[in-house]
Amino acid sequence: MSPPPKVLITKIGLDGHDRGSRIVAAHLRDSGMEVVYTPPWQEIPTVVKLALEEDVDVIGISSLATDHLIVPKLMRALREAGLGDVAVIVGGIVPDDDEKALLDAGVARVFHPGAALDEISAFVREATARVRAARFPA
Amino acid sequence: MNKPLPDPVPATTKDAQVRWEAEYAAQIGADPPVHNRSGIPIKPLYTPLDVDATRFDADVGYPGQPPYTRGIYATMHRGRTWTQRQLIGLGTPAAYNARLRDILGQGASAVSLIPCNSVFRGYDMDEVDAELLGTCGVVANSAGHMATCLEGVDLATTSCAMNDPSPFTLLAFMLATAKRRGVDWRAITGTSNQSDCISHYVANHMFFRLALPGARRILVDHIRWCNAHVPRWNPLSVVGQHMQQAGATPAEALGFTLASAVQYADDCVAAGMSPDDFLPRFTFFFDISISFFEEIAKFRAGRRIWQKLVRERYAARDPRSWRFKFHAQTSGVDLTRQQPLNNIARVTAQAIAGIFGGLQSLHTDAYDEALSCPTQFGARIAVATQNILREEAHLTDVIDPLGGSYYVESLTDAMEERVLAVLADVEREGGMYKAVESGFVQRRIGESARRFQERIDGGEQTVVGVNAYRVDEAPDARPSLPKPDEAEMRAHLASFAAWKASRSSDTVARALSDLARSAQGDGGNVFGAVVAAAEAGCTHGEICGTLRREVGFGHPLIVV
Numbered sequence: 001m002s003p004p005p006k007v008l009i010t011k012i013g014l015d016g017h018d019r020g021s022r023i024v025a026a027h028l029r030d031s032g033m034e035v036v037y038t039p040p041w042q043e044i045p046t047v048v049k050l051a052l053e054e055d056v057d058v059i060g061i062s063s064l065a066t067d068h069l070i071v072p073k074l075m076r077a078l079r080e081a082g083l084g085d086v087a088v089i090v091g092g093i094v095p096d097d098d099e100k101a102l103l104d105a106g107v108a109r110v111f112h113p114g115a116a117l118d119e120i121s122a123f124v125r126e127a128t129a130r131v132r133a134a135r136f137p138a
Numbered sequence: 139m140n141k142p143l144p145d146p147v148p149a150t151t152k153d154a155q156v157r158w159e160a161e162y163a164a165q166i167g168a169d170p171p172v173h174n175r176s177g178i179p180i181k182p183l184y185t186p187l188d189v190d191a192t193r194f195d196a197d198v199g200y201p202g203q204p205p206y207t208r209g210i211y212a213t214m215h216r217g218r219t220w221t222q223r224q225l226i227g228l229g230t231p232a233a234y235n236a237r238l239r240d241i242l243g244q245g246a247s248a249v250s251l252i253p254c255n256s257v258f259r260g261y262d263m264d265e266v267d268a269e270l271l272g273t274c275g276v277v278a279n280s281a282g283h284m285a286t287c288l289e290g291v292d293l294a295t296t297s298c299a300m301n302d303p304s305p306f307t308l309l310a311f312m313l314a315t316a317k318r319r320g321v322d323w324r325a326i327t328g329t330s331n332q333s334d335c336i337s338h339y340v341a342n343h344m345f346f347r348l349a350l351p352g353a354r355r356i357l358v359d360h361i362r363w364c365n366a367h368v369p370r371w372n373p374l375s376v377v378g379q380h381m382q383q384a385g386a387t388p389a390e391a392l393g394f395t396l397a398s399a400v401q402y403a404d405d406c407v408a409a410g411m412s413p414d415d416f417l418p419r420f421t422f423f424f425d426i427s428i429s430f431f432e433e434i435a436k437f438r439a440g441r442r443i444w445q446k447l448v449r450e451r452y453a454a455r456d457p458r459s460w461r462f463k464f465h466a467q468t469s470g471v472d473l474t475r476q477q478p479l480n481n482i483a484r485v486t487a488q489a490i491a492g493i494f495g496g497l498q499s500l501h502t503d504a505y506d507e508a509l510s511c512p513t514q515f516g517a518r519i520a521v522a523t524q525n526i527l528r529e530e531a532h533l534t535d536v537i538d539p540l541g542g543s544y545y546v547e548s549l550t551d552a553m554e555e556r557v558l559a560v561l562a563d564v565e566r567e568g569g570m571y572k573a574v575e576s577g578f579v580q581r582r583i584g585e586s587a588r589r590f591q592e593r594i595d596g597g598e599q600t601v602v603g604v605n606a607y608r609v610d611e612a613p614d615a616r617p618s619l620p621k622p623d624e625a626e627m628r629a630h631l632a633s634f635a636a637w638k639a640s641r642s643s644d645t646v647a648r649a650l651s652d653l654a655r656s657a658q659g660d661g662g663n664v665f666g667a668v669v670a671a672a673e674a675g676c677t678h679g680e681i682c683g684t685l686r687r688e689v690g691f692g693h694p695l696i697v698v
Contacts, residue, residue: 013255013267013270014255014256014258014259014266014270015255015274016258016338017383017384018384019341019383019384019385019471019587022584022587023385023587023588023591026584026588027588041259065255065273065274066255066270066273066274066510066511067255067270069267069269069270069273070267070269070270073267073269093475093508093509093510095509095510112475113474113475113508114474114475114476114601114603114604114605116595116605117591117592117595118595
């Protein structure tokens with residue numbers, strides 16, 4: 001059996017509202033995943049470094065107050081660090097137009113308010129399987 | 139829980155009750171227990187047997203008189219309706235000013251200013267990612283910016299609420315603006331919202347993270363300085379809204395908020411201040427969830443607990459110290475992205491609960507807040523909702539219209555009991571600072587948030603359009619939302635850079651070194667030094683940067 005998904009749950013930018021990131025992190029942990037959790041306000045280079053050192057499959061970015069606007073910068077930084085294969089998901093308040101821009105920038109999925117926790121954990125498992133299949137082809 | 143039966147109970151009451159119980163049991167079928175968000179069991183019917191009529195004067199009484207259950211003023215909304223305060227924050231100071239004048243023209247009666255997240259975090263606009271500037275609030279970094287924000291607003295007659303965490307630079311910029319305009323500081327009214335540093339440590343976290351001991355000292359200085367120089371200003375707003383939005387139940391949010399207020403009052407007393415000097419300027423700020431009766435009971439219980447607490451603990455003698463004044467905001471967490479216009483109905487129900495709860499000031503959320511920062515269209519509906527409730531529905535005709543309701547009185551008692559239990563828990567932890575440093579409060583709130591989310595995911599709590607009554611939505615149901623004008627923001631950045639370069643560097647350096655000395659504890663008032671720095675032309679980022687060096691950066695304990 002392969003080890004459980006390893007997920008980094010974090011917030012970048014300026015906002016501090018962390019109810020969503022805490023609930024999602026606790027849910028993923030309790031459903032058997034290995035979760036690396038950070039408080040809000042992380043710098044993009046810090047997130048990249050953590051993702052590299054912790055060797056995560058998935059990065060979850062929570063954004064409630066427009067911080068999603070710098071997610072494309074994070075995507076570029078991940079690619080430059082050779083982490084283009086990590087699946088990045090974004091959860092929170094993301095207007096429709098911005099969602100399209102995030103998906104174009106390489107984000108795997110955007111979860112909006114009202115998403116069920118089970119839906120999020122199911123997606124993380126699938127994304128992990130894809131990431132690992134690409135990293136370690138059979 | 140039933141109170142002892144009034145003696146003698148008329149035989150007809152007993153007979154009728156027995157008959158009703160039998161009929162109810164025969165007809166109801168499956169009758170799972172009902173609890174409100176605070177965990178209080180809710181019965182299907184409340185009767186005279188649920189209230190103790192002999193306790194009316196002691197527990198309910200009259201508005202404007204202790205225990206203030208029915209309201210803190212004799213006339214309440216019949217005399218003066220609540221202040222209509224819409225939170226706005228937008229782009230550049232000029233864009234903010236245009237929106238502010240529009241809202242004041244629509245019936246809003248007071249100013250509220252939300253700064254850009256960069257301001258909350260203690261930075262100037264040239265210190266952060268430009269993409270984020272002005273997307274959630276106005277980019278105001280100097281006294282000059284504040285003057286533009288408040289162009290055309292009479293500061294002597296308009297109450298201004300600043301979303302202004304420690305070290306309260308926005309108030310300092312406003313005072314500098316007032317002085318330039320010749321407005322006497324003693325005439326200025328309003329509130330330092332977000333001054334409650336504990337609430338930011340526990341939840342929300344939209345603040346400049348000064349280390350807690352430093353933030354604690356600066357807050358006491360701020361209260362003392364405002365009492366002396368801006369006596370009609372409320373330097374402290376103790377916030378339950380953050381904790382409830384982060385997941386605390388209404389009873390927990392009220393309990394932790396009162397515990398924070400006790401902590402601040404204890405600090406002021408320890409600093410040698412007299413309770414009747416500072417308590418009249420303590421205010422509160424709460425969330426109004428859609429749990430309708432629970433919210434009404436929360437506010438009624440809050441008034442009763444506060445007056446008893448300040449009289450017993452601080453021997454406060456001035457009735458102004460006893461009054462539990464609060465601003466309330468409809469809950470953003472209850473709003474949905476799905477079928478967003480449904481949020482107008484939610485906000486209406488929340489607002490009615492707040493009005494029946496006897497609030498002093500109200501912000502109604504715009505229906506589009508679950509999509510992004512509100513549009514002008516959404517903000518207008520939010521203001522109109524208040525106008526309709528007040529002038530068409532006549533909610534202000536009668537004071538505390540639900541007072542005497544068997545259910546509401548019984549629920550008020552039950553909420554009081556729960557809230558007092560939370561207060562006792564915090565007292566056992568050694569007060570609110572200790573309870574926050576140990577993570578006790580954060581854990582409690584986190585658990586409640588999770589329990590509530592599980593109730594929604596499990597379908598036990600209906601959220602229309604989310605876990606029930608879903609409909610296919612047209613793609614244009616969620617309009618795209620405007621972002622701050624990029625060219626305007628670039629011009630704002632350029633003029634800020636040019637203005638900074640034009641200042642006298644000596645004046646700025648002197649003001650910042652005075653600020654540093656007061657923060658090191660030379661005996662000067664730290665907030666007084668912040669005001670002096672604002673008048674000398676220092677920027678928000680310079681003031682915050684100086685304090686960050688002197689008192690340290692805070693690291694709130696965040697418990698998953």
